[in-house]
Every structure is written in C-alpha cells, then in structure tokens.
Amino acid sequence: MFDADVIVIGSGGGGAVAAKELGEAGLSVLVLEAGPWYGNKKWENPNSERGAEWSSSYDDLDVGIYKRLYNSLENNMNDRASGVFRFGPADRRRTPWHRVMRQKGDIWQLSGVGGTTQHYWTQSPRAFPAAIDGIWPISYNTLIPYYEKVEATLPVHFAPTTPKEELFYYGAKKAGWSLNPTLNVTTPGYRPNPNAILPTNKHLMNRDYSMEELSNMEGCTLKGHCVNGCSVGPSVDKIAKRSTHVSYVPLALKTGNVSIRPNSYVIKILTAQDPKEGLRATGVQFRDTWTGEVGELSAQAVVMAGGCIETPRLWLNSELPYNEWVGRGLTNHCFDWVAGVFDEKELMSILGKPAVFPYVGHTSGARVDVPGTGIFQVSCLSPGLMSYLTYGFSEAGYAGVNPPDSGEPWDIRGRVVGPALKELMLNYSRTMTYLLLTDDETLYRNRVEVDPVLRDENGPIPVISYTPSKKTLERRHQLARYACETLKAAGAKTIIRSDTPFSFMLHLESTMRMGHVVDANCEAYQVNRLFIADNSVHFNGIGGPNPTLTTQALATRTAEKLALKYFQ
Amino acid sequence: MKQAKPFAESADPLLIETFRALVEAICRDQQMRAEPDDSIKADAASQLQVHEYLIWVLDHSLSLVMGMGLTVIPQAAATATLLNVGASQFIAAGKAQDPQRAAIQGSSFASLSPTDRIRTLSMLENLICDLGALPVPYQNNGELVRFVVDYLTRLTMFGYYSEWSAYGTSRLATPNERELEHFPDGWKQVEYPGVALGYRALSGYLLKIERNGGESTIV
Numbered sequence: 001m002f003d004a005d006v007i008v009i010g011s012g013g014g015g016a017v018a019a020k021e022l023g024e025a026g027l028s029v030l031v032l033e034a035g036p037w038y039g040n041k042k043w044e045n046p047n048s049e050r051g052a053e054w055s056s057s058y059d060d061l062d063v064g065i066y067k068r069l070y071n072s073l074e075n076n077m078n079d080r081a082s083g084v085f086r087f088g089p090a091d092r093r094r095t096p097w098h099r100v101m102r103q104k105g106d107i108w109q110l111s112g113v114g115g116t117t118q119h120y121w122t123q124s125p126r127a128f129p130a131a132i133d134g135i136w137p138i139s140y141n142t143l144i145p146y147y148e149k150v151e152a153t154l155p156v157h158f159a160p161t162t163p164k165e166e167l168f169y170y171g172a173k174k175a176g177w178s179l180n181p182t183l184n185v186t187t188p189g190y191r192p193n194p195n196a197i198l199p200t201n202k203h204l205m206n207r208d209y210s211m212e213e214l215s216n217m218e219g220c221t222l223k224g225h226c227v228n229g230c231s232v233g234p235s236v237d238k239i240a241k242r243s244t245h246v247s248y249v250p251l252a253l254k255t256g257n258v259s260i261r262p263n264s265y266v267i268k269i270l271t272a273q274d275p276k277e278g279l280r281a282t283g284v285q286f287r288d289t290w291t292g293e294v295g296e297l298s299a300q301a302v303v304m305a306g307g308c309i310e311t312p313r314l315w316l317n318s319e320l321p322y323n324e325w326v327g328r329g330l331t332n333h334c335f336d337w338v339a340g341v342f343d344e345k346e347l348m349s350i351l352g353k354p355a356v357f358p359y360v361g362h363t364s365g366a367r368v369d370v371p372g373t374g375i376f377q378v379s380c381l382s383p384g385l386m387s388y389l390t391y392g393f394s395e396a397g398y399a400g401v402n403p404p405d406s407g408e409p410w411d412i413r414g415r416v417v418g419p420a421l422k423e424l425m426l427n428y429s430r431t432m433t434y435l436l437l438t439d440d441e442t443l444y445r446n447r448v449e450v451d452p453v454l455r456d457e458n459g460p461i462p463v464i465s466y467t468p469s470k471k472t473l474e475r476r477h478q479l480a481r482y483a484c485e486t487l488k489a490a491g492a493k494t495i496i497r498s499d500t501p502f503s504f505m506l507h508l509e510s511t512m513r514m515g516h517v518v519d520a521n522c523e524a525y526q527v528n529r530l531f532i533a534d535n536s537v538h539f540n541g542i543g544g545p546n547p548t549l550t551t552q553a554l555a556t557r558t559a560e561k562l563a564l565k566y567f568q
Numbered sequence: 569m570k571q572a573k574p575f576a577e578s579a580d581p582l583l584i585e586t587f588r589a590l591v592e593a594i595c596r597d598q599q600m601r602a603e604p605d606d607s608i609k610a611d612a613a614s615q616l617q618v619h620e621y622l623i624w625v626l627d628h629s630l631s632l633v634m635g636m637g638l639t640v641i642p643q644a645a646a647t648a649t650l651l652n653v654g655a656s657q658f659i660a661a662g663k664a665q666d667p668q669r670a671a672i673q674g675s676s677f678a679s680l681s682p683t684d685r686i687r688t689l690s691m692l693e694n695l696i697c698d699l700g701a702l703p704v705p706y707q708n709n710g711e712l713v714r715f716v717v718d719y720l721t722r723l724t725m726f727g728y729y730s731e732w733s734a735y736g737t738s739r740l741a742t743p744n745e746r747e748l749e750h751f752p753d754g755w756k757q758v759e760y761p762g763v764a765l766g767y768r769a770l771s772g773y774l775l776k777i778e779r780n781g782g783e784s785t786i787v
Contacts, residue, residue, distance in 0.1 A: 045744075047743075047744050048742075048744050071763070072763040073730075073731050073748070073763060074730045074731065075726070075727075075730035075731050075732045076731070076743065076746070079625070079726075079732075079743070080625075080629075081625045081628050081629045082625075082628060082743045083743070092742060092743045092744055093742050094631070095628055095629055095630055095631040095640055096629065098629075098630050098631065098632065101715070102709075102711035102712060102715065103711050103714065103715060104714055104715050104718045104719075105715070106719075145782065148782050148783065148784060149782070151777070151779075151784065152779055152782075152784075155779075156777070157776070157777055158773060158774065158775045158776055158777060160770050160771075160772070160773055161770070161771045161772050161773065161774055162767075162769045162770065162771065163769065163771075165774075166771060169774065179774070179775075181775050181786045182786060183777070183784065183786065191774070191775060192773070192774050192775055194777070200770050201766075204766065204768055204770055205768050205770055207768070211764075211765040211766050212765060214765070214766055215765040215766055221765060221766025221767070222766055222767045222768075222769050222770060223764050223765060223766045223767065224764070224767070225763065225764075232765075232766065357767075357769065359760060359761065359764075360767045360769045361767070361769060366774075382730070382760065383729040383730070383754060383755060383758045383760045384725070384726045384727075384728075384729040384730025384731075384732075384754070385726070385730075386729075387725040387726070387728070387729040388721075388722035388723075388725040388726045388729075389722075391725060392594075392718075392721045392722035392724070392725040392726075393718060393721075393722045394718065397690055397693055397694070398686055398689070398690050400683075400686065401686065401687060401690045415718075415721055417593065417594045417595075417686055417721065418593065418594065418595075418596055418682060418683070418686070419596065419597055421594070421595065421725070422595070422596075422597040422757075423597075425729065425757070425758050426757065426758060428758035428759065428760060429758070429759050429760070454632055455632065455633040456631060456632060456633060456638065457633065457637075457638050461632075501718060
C-alpha cells in the first residue's frame with residue numbers, strides 16, 4: 001500500500017543519521033535529497049549529467065569518482081554561486097537556489113548527499129548542559145547515551161596538535177584559561193576540539209610512506225582541506241573527515257533497507273485525515289531537478305531534515321496547519337572572527353618554527369569554552385576564504401574610513417582594503433584566525449518566512465530575518481575581547497576583529513522548536529507521523545557549541561521513538 | 569555560460585571599467601599606488617581579471633519564476649550602475665578628496681582615486697545617498713545596498729586570493745570545464761603552497777577519548 005515505511009527528506013547532518021537508524025531498525029526507508037551525490041557509480045558526472053534515479057547499494061559507492069570531484073581547490077569547491085559545494089541544483093550551469101536576506105551576511109548551506117556536512121569542519125562538541133537543563137523539554141542526561149552512540153559511530157576524537165593548535169594553547173594558558181579535559185562542559189577552559197575526523201594516520205611521520213600512499217590509507221594526513229572537501233582515505237566510507245555521506249550514508253546502505261534519490265526536491269508534504277489519528281503525513285511530492293517532473297511517494301511516516309530554512313519553508317508551502325512558531329526563533333550563534341598576525345622571530349621563540357602554517361592540520365583544532373558566553377576556536381583556512389572572512393566581511397564598514405576603537409584589545413575593526421590588505425595578506429602564513437560562537441538568545445522576531453511574491457521552480461522562496469538581541473551582542477563583544485586578549489597573550493603583533501555580519505548563517509538552529517512545533521520526540525504536534533530531524537528542532541542555540549552533534553544525537557533518538565511508536 | 573574570449577569582445581566597456589576600478593580599489597598594492605599616473609593597466613589585480621569574476625558571479629547567482637518559467641536575472645549591470653550613480657552623488661556632494669581622472673568609458677566610479685572609490689562604497693553602505701536615484705533593485709532598498717557593498721568587497725577578495733584567475737582561458741567556462749593553467753598568483757603572493765596530500769606535522773595529542781563499551785573516558 002505504501003512505497004516505504006518512512007520517507008526522509010534531506011541527507012545532511014540529521015537526515016542521514018535518521019535513515020541509518022531506521023534502516024537498522026528494519027524499516028524500509030526512502031531518502032530524497034535535493035542536490036547531487038558525489039562518489040557514487042550511478043552518477044559518474046553528477047554536475048553535468050542526470051545519471052540514475054536511485055541508489056540503494058553500498059557497492060555503488062566509488063572513491064575514484066569522489067576523489068576526482070573533491071579536488072580541494074577553494075574556488076572550485078566553495079564558490080557560493082557555482083561551486084561543487086553550494087545550495088543549488090547539481091547542474092553547475094544553473095544558478096543556486098535563492099533565499100531572500102535583506103541584510104549583510106551569507107548563508108553557508110549545501111545541497112547534496114551529506115548536505116552541509118560536506119564542507120563542515122566537523123566540530124562535534126556536546127551542548128552546554130546549562131543551556132539544556134530546565135530549559136529544553138528534555139534533560140541533558142537524556143541526550144548523553146545518544147551523544148555517546150553518535151560519537152562512537154562517526155567517530156569523534158580530540159583533534160591532534162599541529163603548530164597552530166600549539167600556539168593557541170600557548171596563548172590560552174598565558175591568558176589564564178585552564179585545560180578542561182571533558183566532553184560535558186560546565187566551567188570555562190580550553191581543550192582540543194572534539195572533531196569527527198579519523199585519528200591521524202599512524203605512519204604519517206614515517207618517511208618510508210609517501211604522501212601519495214598515505215592519502216590512500218585510513219587516517220587523517222593533516223592536509224588542511226576540511227572546508228574544501230576531505231579526500232583522504234582508501235574508500236568512501238573510510239574518508240578521514242566524517243561528513244555524513246562517508247559515515248552514516250554508507251552505514252544506511254549497508255542495512256539493505258535504505259534507498260537514496262538525489263536531485264529530488266521535495267515541494268510538498270502530503271497529508272490525510274485519519275478517522276482515528278486525525279491529520280497525518282502520508283507522503284511527499286517531489287520535483288526532479290534535472291527533468292522538472294513531479295513525482296509522489298507514500299509512506300507510513302515522514303521525517304523532515306532539510307535544515308532550518310527548508311523545513312519551515314516546506315511546512316509553509318505545504319499549507320500545513322498554522323503554528324505561530326513555525327520558522328520562528330531562529331538562532332545563529334551570531335559569529336565573529338578575529339585574527340592575530342605574528343612576527344617570525346616571536347614564532348621561532350614559541351614554536352621553533354617561522355610560521356603558524358594555517359593550512360596545516362584540522363581546519364579547526366582547539367577551543368576555549370565559556371558557558372554563558374560562547375566559544376572561540378582556532379580556525380584557519382585557505383587564502384581566498386581567509387582573506388574575505390578576515391578582511392572583507394563586516395558589520396563595521398571599512399576600517400580605513402572609520403576611527404579606530406580605543407581601549408580594546410584589537411588594532412583594526414572592519415574591512416581592510418588596498419595596500420593595507422596586501423600587506424596583511426603577505427603575512428598569511430604567520431596569521432592565526434579564530435571563529436567566535438556566541439550564546440545566542442532565542443527571539444520570536446528572528447525568522448524564516450516565505451515570500452508572498454517571489455518563487456523559484458520549487459515554490460515560494462524563503463525570506464530570512466535575523467537581528468540579535470542586546471544580550472547576544474554583549475556576549476559577542478565579551479567573546480571578542482577574550483579571543484583578542486588570548487591572541488595578544490600569545491604575542492600577536494597586530495590583531496584584527498572583523499566584526500562579522502550578524503547574519504553569517506552557518507549554525508542555524510531552532511526554527512521548528514521542540515516544545516512549540518514538535519514534541520519531545522520531535523513529532524509535529526499538529527501532524528501525526530511527521531517528524532523533524534535537523535537543527536530546527538533545537539529549543540535554543542545550545543549555549544554556543546557547534547550544533548551538528550546534538551542534531552545527530554536527537555536524530556538517533558527520534559528514529560528510535562518513531563520506530564517504537566508506529567512500527568512495534 | 570560565457571566563454572572568455574567572446575565575453576571580452578562583447579562585454580559592455582562601462583561594465584568592465586567599473587568593476588575593474590572596484591577590484592583595483594580593493595586589491596591594489598603600495599607599489600601601484602605610488603605610481604603617479606595610477607595606470608589601471610599596470611595593476612596586478614586587473615591583470616588577474618578579477619573584475620570578470622565579479623561580473624560572472626553577479627550574472628549567475630539568481631533565478632526566479634517570471635512569466636512562463638524560471639528566468640536567470642543578471643545583476644552585474646545594475647550593480648555597476650549603482651557604483652556609478654553612487655560615485656556621481658559622491659562627486660556632486662563635493663566629497664572627493666583626491667583629483668579625478670577623466671571618466672573612463674563613462675564610469676564616474678572609475679574616475680575617482682582608489683581611496684575615493686572606497687569612500688563612495690562607505691557612503692553607499694551608510695546610506696548617505698539619494699536612494700531613490702539608484703537603479704532597480706537597489707532603488708529605495710537600503711538593506712540590499714548595505715548587503716551588496718559588503719558582498720562586492722568579499723567577493724573581490726575571494727576572486728583575487730583563490731585559484732580563480734589561474735583558470736586562464738577557461739575561467740569563464742562552465743565550472744566543470746575550467747582547468748588550472750598555472751599556479752595561482754594570489755596563492756604565490758601569500759606563500760600558500762596550494763593543494764597538498766598531507767603534512768608531516770603531528771606533534772601529539774593534548775587529550776584523547778577512550779571508548780569502552782558505550783562509555784567514553786578522557787585521558
């Protein structure tokens with residue numbers, strides 16, 4: 001009667017986890033993904049040819065195709081308009097899918113199997129307990145076994161030390177932070193990032209092995225391209241960086257119960273009135289992004305996992321029952337970004353090396369956690385990305401035009417252009433950069449809506465609005481001070497605070513909040529058999545920690561609850 | 569999709585000069601600024617053709633359903649007009665601090681010194697301008713003006729310091745067909761070694777997670 005037991009919409013950080021867990025529970029699962037699939041024999045040239053419709057076999061995975069496409073070149077991979085990584089259709093001749101955001105900023109989300117985890121940096125910390133207990137409908141203790149399961153599955157390990165982490169720890173200690181050896185953070189301190197990256201290859205320092213050999217073996221080679229797509233490993237499921245298309249998707253396929261269809265944009269949730277249950281989800285309508293054909297699939301339950309923008313958009317475009325919290329309460333960690341430029345002499349005395357080597361090691365390997373305020377984490381990128389995040393992206397305007405801040409631990413705030421930019425960029429290899437994640441207050445006014453007029457081929461397009469609260473901005477300012485003081489303590493000669501646009505959207509959360517739109521099992525209050533398994537169900541911004549692990553823990557739990565309620 | 573050669577031959581000279589002037593203002597170096605005639609052709613940034621990157625991206629970023637179907641909406645021309653109208657207002661308000669050149673291909677923005685171009689961007693960003701005189705979609709749309717000033721700045725840097733210019737003759741081809749023709753100049757300048765297979769740079773682990781059964785311990 002039904003095409004499957006469960007349909008999962010989206011195969012990113014949450015959807016892939018739900019699919020694997022449901023498949024392991026013995027349920028038949030169909031996953032619909034809007035973007036391409038990189039690394040599957042059925043799509044040899046996924047950006048230029050339609051290829052097949054479905055893949056349901058682990059044997060379809062092909063590391064040769066994967067490595068050819070993941071070439072680590074930063075513009076090719078991460079160009080927002082036409083990159084391999086973008087939020088758009090597989091066909092790179094076409095434009096990306098547009099979202100309206102009438103303010104400075106950018107939205108870093110990706111379509112494709114693996115979703116945004118394709119270019120995420122893999123930081124996998126747990127939520128701050130203080131942001132959960134007494135606030136969420138479920139407790140931190142409830143989450144722990146699911147955290148443990150995801151951490152073991154990905155797996156999550158503390159990041160190794162390379163020069164930039166060594167310098168970070170040096171500065172953190174000198175600035176008075178102490179080591180915090182825990183996964184459950186209740187007090188301030190520094191620690192390596194818990195990252196979803198395989199341990200460093202044990203032969204990496206052995207010159208008997210060539211880099212070519214090492215890059216085809218299991219284990220990280222510290223090549224520094226996490227953000228531009230990791231391609232180290234002997235097979236798709238052993239790629240060092242554990243995006244979901246190399247971790248959970250292969251495991252899902254191995255169950256034999258999961259089929260995945262890329263290039264399929266879900267445009268409507270189908271529902272029916274059940275005499276006993278009331279309104280319930282019955283399936284989805286989707287559009288093939290290559291042919292434009294619209295298809296329908298039915299299932300006994302549906303899991304939405306398209307992310308914090310697409311999930312409320314789909315709810316609204318499907319005309320599901322009105323709920324004042326759908327799309328509301330958007331949090332984003334209100335990022336900031338700071339940089340410290342070091343002298344060669346200073347670096348020699350600290351590290352015994354003449355540079356920070358920002359392109360070596362995990363993209364982000366260490367952090368200072370400050371519960372109640374947020375986090376700053378050393379995060380270093382290739383020059384194109386680094387230049388614009390550090391010197392080209394700001395709420396504060398052009399530094400050369402504005403008067404300098406006095407009494408603050410940064411020398412420059414705002415965009416830097418012309419000769420000053422060129423000179424600073426000449427110090428790229430001696431520059432250490434930090435990403436700052438703020439404990440962002442949840443506000444009703446911050447939201448995702450759909451435009452009343454503008455449409456793309458998938459329906460009315462999303463409109464995103466985000467204005468941080470005074471409290472969020474105070475915390476962010478305090479974090480910037482902490483981060484810059486740490487750079488100063490490490491000996492940085494010039495310190496830059498970008499004052500990043502508030503709407504730099506990477507850690508979108510809480511637009512379909514648990515307790516408002518979904519219940520504690522992540523099932524919609526108003527539509528039975530409709531579940532959500534992405535960042536949107538978070539009640540808040542979890543205190544500032546990177547959200548993916550919490551979404552994955554919840555997706556694991558949601559799959560368990562779904563199977564228990566409807567299939568036992 | 570545009571090919572490099574036909575694009576260069578057919579592109580509107582005003583568009584080219586406006587974006588070339590923008591890239592020069594953002595990515596010029598000390599040596600260039602010191603040259604008395606401030607020749608645009610001598611500028612390293614314009615040799616990298618980053619202005620073409622900006623035009624390409626602006627013209628390949630937006631599609632909406634218009635009338636019968638999905639339509640690509642190019643944005644480079646309107647954005648160049650925004651810069652030129654902004655520059656005209658900047659000049660008319662007597663804000664130019666440096667001598668102007670004759671308008672190149674009719675671009676008021678390019679007639680300004682690089683520093684005055686940045687001041688013009690700043691003026692636009694702070695909405696100290698007649699928003700009603702700006703072209704659609706920027707007309708009376710302050711938030712979009714604020715967005716685009718920031719966007720143009722960072723896009724220029726991403727074009728300049730990424731590998732884009734090294735796609736050479738294939739730079740304006742369909743992204744799948746672009747091929748690197750040499751090591752990128754922007755990377756060379758900043759001593760980035762490029763794509764690597766790995767680095768023998770491990771100096772240990774500060775902490776480790778040990779897993780026994782379902783539980784983990786930190787060591």
